Amino acid sequence: MKSTLFKIIAAIFLLVAGVFLGKSFFSSPEVTTVPMPSTIKYRNVGLSRDTTQVAQSKAFNGKIIEVKDGTSIQKAVKTANSGDLIRVFPGTYSENVYIDKDDISLQGVVINGEWPTLDGKKEINDAFLYSGNGILIENFKIINYKGNGIMGQAGNNFVIRNNWIIDTGVYGIFPQYGKNGLIEHNVLSVIADAAIYVGMCDNVDVLHNEVFDSVAGIEIENSRHCLVENNYVHDNTGGLLAFITPGLPIKTTFDIIFRNNFVVNNNHENFGAPGSTVSSIPAGTGVLIMAADDVIVENNIITGNNNTGITIVDLATGDPKANDPNSEGNPDRVVILDNIMYNNGNEPTGEIKAIMLTQMDSKGPDIFAYGGGTGSTIRDKNKYRTFGIEDYGPAQIMDTQHIPTMMTPAPVPDRSVSKDQLGELTYYGVCAGCHAFGSRLIGPPTEILQAIHSGNPQGIVDYINNPKNLREDYPEMPPQDYLSDEAKMAVAEYILALKE
Amino acid sequence: MQYDSPNNVGVGGLQTGLPKIRDGFSPQQIDLGRYLFFDPVLSGNKTISCASCHDPNKGFSDGLPTSIGNDGHKLKRAAPSLWNVGYLRKLFWDGRASSLEEQMQGPLFSKEEMNNTRVNLLNTLNSIEEYQQLFVEAFPNRVEDSAIQLDEIYTSIAAFQASLVSLNSKYDRYAHGYHQALNEQEIEGMNVFRSFVARCAECHTPPLFTNQQFAVIGTPEPDGLPLDSGAEVPFQDKTLRGAFKVPSLRNIEKTAPYMHSGKFKTLRETVQFYTDGRGHAVPEDENLIIHWHIWEPELSDYELDRLVDFLKTLTDETFIPKIPENLPSGLKPSV
Numbered sequence: 022m023k024s025t026l027f028k029i030i031a032a033i034f035l036l037v038a039g040v041f042l043g044k045s046f047f048s049s050p051e052v053t054t055v056p057m058p059s060t061i062k063y064r065n066v067g068l069s070r071d072t073t074q075v076a077q078s079k080a081f082n083g084k085i086i087e088v089k090d091g092t093s094i095q096k097a098v099k100t101a102n103s104g105d106l107i108r109v110f111p112g113t114y115s116e117n118v119y120i121d122k123d124d125i126s127l128q129g130v131v132i133n134g135e136w137p138t139l140d141g142k143k144e145i146n147d148a149f150l151y152s153g154n155g156i157l158i159e160n161f162k163i164i165n166y167k168g169n170g171i172m173g174q175a176g177n178n179f180v181i182r183n184n185w186i187i188d189t190g191v192y193g194i195f196p197q198y199g200k201n202g203l204i205e206h207n208v209l210s211v212i213a214d215a216a217i218y219v220g221m222c223d224n225v226d227v228l229h230n231e232v233f234d235s236v237a238g239i240e241i242e243n244s245r246h247c248l249v250e251n252n253y254v255h256d257n258t259g260g261l262l263a264f265i266t267p268g269l270p271i272k273t274t275f276d277i278i279f280r281n282n283f284v285v286n287n288n289h290e291n292f293g294a295p296g297s298t299v300s301s302i303p304a305g306t307g308v309l310i311m312a313a314d315d316v317i318v319e320n321n322i323i324t325g326n327n328n329t330g331i332t333i334v335d336l337a338t339g340d341p342k343a344n345d346p347n348s349e350g351n352p353d354r355v356v357i358l359d360n361i362m363y364n365n366g367n368e369p370t371g372e373i374k375a376i377m378l379t380q381m382d383s384k385g386p387d388i389f390a391y392g393g394g395t396g397s398t399i400r401d402k403n404k405y406r407t408f409g410i411e412d413y414g415p416a417q418i419m420d421t422q423h424i425p426t427m428m429t430p431a432p433v434p435d436r437s438v439s440k441d442q443l444g445e446l447t448y449y450g451v452c453a454g455c456h457a458f459g460s461r462l463i464g465p466p467t468e469i470l471q472a473i474h475s476g477n478p479q480g481i482v483d484y485i486n487n488p489k490n491l492r493e494d495y496p497e498m499p500p501q502d503y504l505s506d507e508a509k510m511a512v513a514e515y516i517l518a519l520k521e
Numbered sequence: 522m523q524y525d526s527p528n529n530v531g532v533g534g535l536q537t538g539l540p541k542i543r544d545g546f547s548p549q550q551i552d553l554g555r556y557l558f559f560d561p562v563l564s565g566n567k568t569i570s571c572a573s574c575h576d577p578n579k580g581f582s583d584g585l586p587t588s589i590g591n592d593g594h595k596l597k598r599a600a601p602s603l604w605n606v607g608y609l610r611k612l613f614w615d616g617r618a619s620s621l622e623e624q625m626q627g628p629l630f631s632k633e634e635m636n637n638t639r640v641n642l643l644n645t646l647n648s649i650e651e652y653q654q655l656f657v658e659a660f661p662n663r664v665e666d667s668a669i670q671l672d673e674i675y676t677s678i679a680a681f682q683a684s685l686v687s688l689n690s691k692y693d694r695y696a697h698g699y700h701q702a703l704n705e706q707e708i709e710g711m712n713v714f715r716s717f718v719a720r721c722a723e724c725h726t727p728p729l730f731t732n733q734q735f736a737v738i739g740t741p742e743p744d745g746l747p748l749d750s751g752a753e754v755p756f757q758d759k760t761l762r763g764a765f766k767v768p769s770l771r772n773i774e775k776t777a778p779y780m781h782s783g784k785f786k787t788l789r790e791t792v793q794f795y796t797d798g799r800g801h802a803v804p805e806d807e808n809l810i811i812h813w814h815i816w817e818p819e820l821s822d823y824e825l826d827r828l829v830d831f832l833k834t835l836t837d838e839t840f841i842p843k844i845p846e847n848l849p850s851g852l853k854p855s856v
Binding site: 099117119121122146147150152167168169172173174175176190191192195198266268269270271294295296297298344346450451454503504505 | 533536537712717732733799815
C-alpha cells in the first residue's frame with residue numbers, strides 16, 4: 022500500500038518535472054525585438070480585378086486547327102505556328118504532347134459533358150510538356166499519367182485553366198522556371214506529390230482551384246511573388262505549402278499570399294514517394310510554411326486539420342536531412358491576418374504530439390511555430406490556440422486588398438537582343454565556322470561575300486535559304502534556313518558591314 | 522537564346538539564357554594559354570601536360586576510369602571534361618575550387634599529378650625566351666622586362682579554358698526552333714529526359730545541362746575501391762557524404778567511361794543506373810542521404826535507348842582547339 026502511494030507520488034513528480042523540462046526545452050525562446058515592418062516593395066500591381074487574363078505579348082492572330090477523336094494533338098502542334106489556336110474535340114487521346122514553340126493555345130472543347138481526355142494509361146510519362154512562352158492549356162481532362170499532367174519548363178506568360186486532372190503521377194500542374202502565369206479553375210485529385218506545384222517561378226497566381234486526395238494540395242516552392250486565392254483545398258495530407266527545398270539552383274521563397282482559401286480536413290494518409298520532401302509531411306497539416314519569408318496568411322477558413330492548422334518551421338526542423346549553406350532556413354516576417362480556425366489538431370502525430378503533451382495538451386494547435394525566424398506578426402493572436410508564437414508582434418497591416426494579383430502588368434519580354442547583336446551572334450555562331458576575313462576556311466573569305474552581295478543583303482538571305490554551288494573549288498554550303506527571318510537579315514547586314 | 526534565365530542563374534528550359542561566362546581575355550592570352558595547356562614543361566618531370574588528362578580528342582577527358590598522374594600514379598577520380606568550363610562556378614568533382622585559377626593549382630602542384638612547384642614552374646618558364654615574348658604580348662601593361670608571374674600563367678590557362686565553348690549541337694538547333702534537327706527517336710529521348718518520371722533535366726538542366734548543384738546519387742565504385750566521400754570533405758558536411766557536383770552533359774558522348782570514378786563504360790549502362798532502384802549500389806554500412814530525384818522511375822529498355830539517342834545530340838566540337846605542332850619549350854605536345 023505504502024509503496025503504491027510512493028509510486029503514485031513519484032509518478033506525479035516525474036510528470037511535473039517532465040512538463041517543466043518540456044516547457045523549458047520545447048518552448049520558443051522569448052524574443053524581445055520589435056517586430057519588423059514588412060518590407061515588401063517589389064510587387065507588381067497591374068491588371069484590374071475584373072479580368073483573369075494574363076498579359077500576353079501578342080493578341081490571338083493565328084489560324085484555328087481542329088483536332089478530332091482518333092487523331093493526334095501532337096500532330097497539330099507540329100503544324101502550328103505562333104499565334105495559332107488548337108481546338109481539341111471530345112475523344113480519348115493517349116499521347117504525350119510537347120510544345121517547344123511560343124504563343125500556342127490548346128483548348129479543349131467540352132460537348133454535352135463529354136471532355137477531350139488525355140489518358141496516359143499509366144504507361145505514358147506526361148500529358149503536356151511545354152517550354153515555349155505564352156502557352157495556354159484549358160478544358161482538358163487528364164488521367165492516368167506517370168509523371169505530370171501539365172509540366173512547363175521555363176515558359177513565361179502561361180495560362181493553365183479549367184482542367185480536370187486525376188491521378189497523373191507525381192504532379193498535376195507543374196510550371197518550373199516560369200515567370201508571369203495563371204493557374205485557375207482546375208480540379209485535381211489523387212496526385213502522389215503536389216497537385217499544383219509552382220516550382221522556381223515568379224509572379225504566379227493560383228486561383229479558384231479544387232485540390233483533394235493528394236499528398237500536397239498547392240505547393241509554392243523556391244518561388245517568389247505568388248498569390249494563392251479562393252482555392253478549395255481538402256482531404257490532402259498537407260493543404261497549402263510555401264517552402265524552400267534546399268539544393269535547388271534558385272534558393273529563395275518569399276512574397277507569398279495565401280488568401281480566401283478553404284483549407285479543410287487535410288488528413289489523408291501520406292502516400293508520397295520515399296525520399297521526396299512531401300513524404301515527411303504529417304497527415305493533418307493545413308498550412309505549412311517552411312523557411313519561406315514574407316508569407317501572408319489572410320482570410321482563410323482552416324478547419325478540421327488533425328495535426329495543426331498552420332505549421333511554421335525552419336529548415337533545420339522541417340527538413341533536417343538536407344543542408345544547403347546557400348539557402349537561408351528561417352521563416353522570417355510571416356504575417357497572419359484574420360483567419361477562421363477551429364477544430365484543428367484533433368489527432369496530432371509525431372513530434373507535434375510529443376511537444377503538445379509537454380504542454381499538457383493532447384490536441385494540436387491552430388498555429389504551431391518552431392525553430393528560427395524573426396519579424397513575424399499576427400492579428401488578434403488571442404483568437405487561436407497556438408504554440409511557439411510568443412515572439413510574434415501585432416501585425417502592421419490590416420489586409421492585402423491593394424494587391425489584386427501578383428502577375429506582371431505587362432508580359433515578360435523576350436530576352437532583348439538588338440539587331441546588331443543578333444547579326445553578330447549569328448555570324449560567329451553559324452557563319453564563322455566556314456568563313457573568315459582574309460583567309461580561306463571551308464567557304465570563301467568574308468570579303469568575297471561582301472564583294473558579291475555588296476549593297477544587297479537580301480541576296481545573302483536568299484543564298485542562306487537556298488545555296489547554290491557556285492564555285493568548283495569549294496564544297497556546297499548547307500542551307501541555314503532554320504534561322505529566323507530576323508536572324509537571316511541581321512546576319513546579312515552584319516556581314517556586309519563587317520570590317521576586318 | 523530567347524529569354525532571360527530566372528534569377529539570372531542560367532538554368533531553365535530549351536531557350537533560356539546562359540549563366541555568365543568568364544570572359545574579358547585577349548586573343549593573345551587565349552593562345553598563350555593554349556601553348557601552356559599542351560606543354561609538358563609545366564610538370565615537374567616535363568612529361569605531363571594539362572592535355573595528358575584533358576585530351577581534346579576525348580572530350581577533354583582521357584578515356585580512363587580514373588586518371589594516371591605523375592610516375593604512373595593511379596588517381597582517385599576521373600578527369601572531368603573542360604567543355605563550357607568557363608560557365609561553372611564550382612570546379613573539381615567535389616567542388617572544392619571556385620575559380621579556374623584556383624582549380625589549376627591543384628593538379629599543377631600535386632605530388633600525385635603534375636608534381637611541379639611554384640618556384641620551379643616560374644624558373645622553367647622564365648628560362649624560355651619564346652615564352653617570355655608571348656607573356657609580353659599577352660600582358661602588354663606589365664612593367665618592362667619583368668619576369669613571368671604565377672598569376673599571368675593562371676590567367677592565360679584560364680583564358681584558354683574559357684574559350685572551350687560547345688553550344689552548337691543538334692540539340693541547340695532544335696532549341697532555336699529548327700525542329701527537324703532532331704529525329705523522332707531523339708525527340709522521344711528528349712521527352713524522357715525532361716519528364717518528371719526520369720527527371721534527368723531536374724539536375725542536368727538546360728542550357729548547360731547542369732544546375733551546378735551537388736547531389737548524392739549513390740553510384741557504385743569500381744571493384745576494390747572504397748566509397749569516395751566526395752563533397753563531404755571540402756565542405757565538412759556529413760549530409761554531403763558521397764555528393765558530387767552535377768556534371769554538364771555537353772559532349773557527354775565523347776567522355777566515357779562515366780561517373781566520378783568511371784564505373785560505367787557506356788552511356789547505356791549509365792542511364793540504366795538511374796532506374797535500378799534508389800540507393801541500390803550504396804554499400805551496406807553506409808547511410809547516404811540520397812538525392813530526392815533518385816527514385817524508381819521504372820524506365821523501359823526502349824526509353825533508356827532513346828535517352829542515349831538524345832544524349833548523343835549534345836555533341837558539338839566546332840571550337841575544338843588545334844594542338845600546337847611546336848611548343849615554345851621545344852618539347853613535344855603531350856596528349
